[in-house]
Amino acid sequence: MGETMFKSIILMATIVLCGLFMIQRCADEKTGQQSTETPDNSPATAQEPSGRGSQPGDGLCNGRAVGSQIDEEAAMAFLFDAYDRKEKIATWRPEKDSTVIEYLFQKENISTLMTKTAFSAHYEEQGHPHFFLIMQTEALFDSCHACTVVLGGAIFHEIDGLWRLKTLNLAIGSAGCNGNAPANMSVVKVGPDLHAVAVWDGNIAQGMYEENYFLMGPVGDRLEMIFFLRDVRGNNEGACDSNLNNAGTGHECYAYDAAIHFIHGEHADYYDLDVVIEGTKYNNDFSVSPFKNRSIYHFNGCRYAKGPGPGFSRDKPYFIQLGAFEKYRSADALIEKLSQSGYCAYCVFHQPDNANSIFRVR
Numbered sequence: 001m002g003e004t005m006f007k008s009i010i011l012m013a014t015i016v017l018c019g020l021f022m023i024q025r026c027a028d029e030k031t032g033q034q035s036t037e038t039p040d041n042s043p044a045t046a047q048e049p050s051g052r053g054s055q056p057g058d059g060l061c062n063g064r065a066v067g068s069q070i071d072e073e074a075a076m077a078f079l080f081d082a083y084d085r086k087e088k089i090a091t092w093r094p095e096k097d098s099t100v101i102e103y104l105f106q107k108e109n110i111s112t113l114m115t116k117t118a119f120s121a122h123y124e125e126q127g128h129p130h131f132f133l134i135m136q137t138e139a140l141f142d143s144c145h146a147c148t149v150v151l152g153g154a155i156f157h158e159i160d161g162l163w164r165l166k167t168l169n170l171a172i173g174s175a176g177c178n179g180n181a182p183a184n185m186s187v188v189k190v191g192p193d194l195h196a197v198a199v200w201d202g203n204i205a206q207g208m209y210e211e212n213y214f215l216m217g218p219v220g221d222r223l224e225m226i227f228f229l230r231d232v233r234g235n236n237e238g239a240c241d242s243n244l245n246n247a248g249t250g251h252e253c254y255a256y257d258a259a260i261h262f263i264h265g266e267h268a269d270y271y272d273l274d275v276v277i278e279g280t281k282y283n284n285d286f287s288v289s290p291f292k293n294r295s296i297y298h299f300n301g302c303r304y305a306k307g308p309g310p311g312f313s314r315d316k317p318y319f320i321q322l323g324a325f326e327k328y329r330s331a332d333a334l335i336e337k338l339s340q341s342g343y344c345a346y347c348v349f350h351q352p353d354n355a356n357s358i359f360r361v362r
Helices: 002-030 072-079 099-104 328-340
Strands: 065-067 089-092 113-125 128-139 149-159 162-175 184-191 194-205 208-219 222-235 255-263 272-282 288-299 323-325 347-350 358-361
Touching: 065 072, 072 113, 072 128, 072 149, 072 162, 099 128, 099 149, 099 162, 113 149, 113 184, 113 194, 128 162, 128 194, 149 208, 149 222, 162 208, 162 222, 184 208, 184 255, 194 222, 222 272, 222 328, 323 328, 328 347, 328 358
Parallel strands: none
Antiparallel strands: 065 162, 089 113, 113 128, 128 149, 149 162, 184 194, 194 208, 208 222, 222 255, 255 272, 272 288, 323 358, 347 358
16 A cells, blocks of 8 residues: 555656646746757757647747747748648648637538748847748638638747747638738837738729728737728729719719828827728718718727727726636627727736736726
8 A cells, every 4th residue: 555655656746747847848938048959040940849739829838949040931830730841831620619710610510721821021129020920721622712711920039049939829810812811911010119910901892892901919918900990992993984974874983092090199008090081982872972081099908999098097096897818809809898888998918927818808
């Protein structure tokens, strides 16, 4: 009996020590300490074995080192075990409850997915070089006409000569057309020392063109869609007739466009958005007339929204906290529900030591 108990104690101690070692390894990587493994200076090879399962991102600690250089191939090979360097495509099979599956509307029939690079850019932030990677994911064997793709992203930054993963989200939202991501993407400065990727996503149907605008950027330790505005550019050039002298020859032409500017506001980290949309557009009676709309959007701690920014509570001593969520989308959904009910809801990101980060809704 004593020998059996002794063996059990030794086994339990071994398990605990292994667990502590793995926790410390993640903590070391997050604090920027270099691994004792020999770095591979090749820009197309990940420095450390990923140890990831079938779902990219599983068990992947932010802060893991990629290598001394980074580009699209190095980033993709680091994120995906099954990355084909020749075809520049990663194929993988997601978990049943994957957010990617939700965006693809294929919750029942999970198929093999294909992921490739849609956009990448180098930039400077917080005194360090950064690298933004946007990926597009679609079902490998379930292509369809006019299908959108799932957009995901990752941010890497260089610390002490090594590029490290800063944040990753494989499913930020869906966009594009005919299995292709939007072509118009760029890195924009959304705060005094904060950047995001701006996307103009257009589509044409029946001769009418419509374009949406959104921002994929950091919020807390996540990478999310922090702003989305529908129908900011458009025209009917493919279905109109500018010469209407003869009745019934076509519809009157219209066209409108948006100007989006980042301006200083109340939030310390995020600028406000000043959006002006003007031009000509159909009225309810199908006549065309000029218009101009201007809106200011403030960052509410989770995303940009109309109405007062988080600073509205600075002169008030009290607030009511209605929830604290590990999932960004849960906090964002509650804020949206409260805002639609007329409440000035906002979000506060909190990351305590040695605990999971949360979003507090107030």
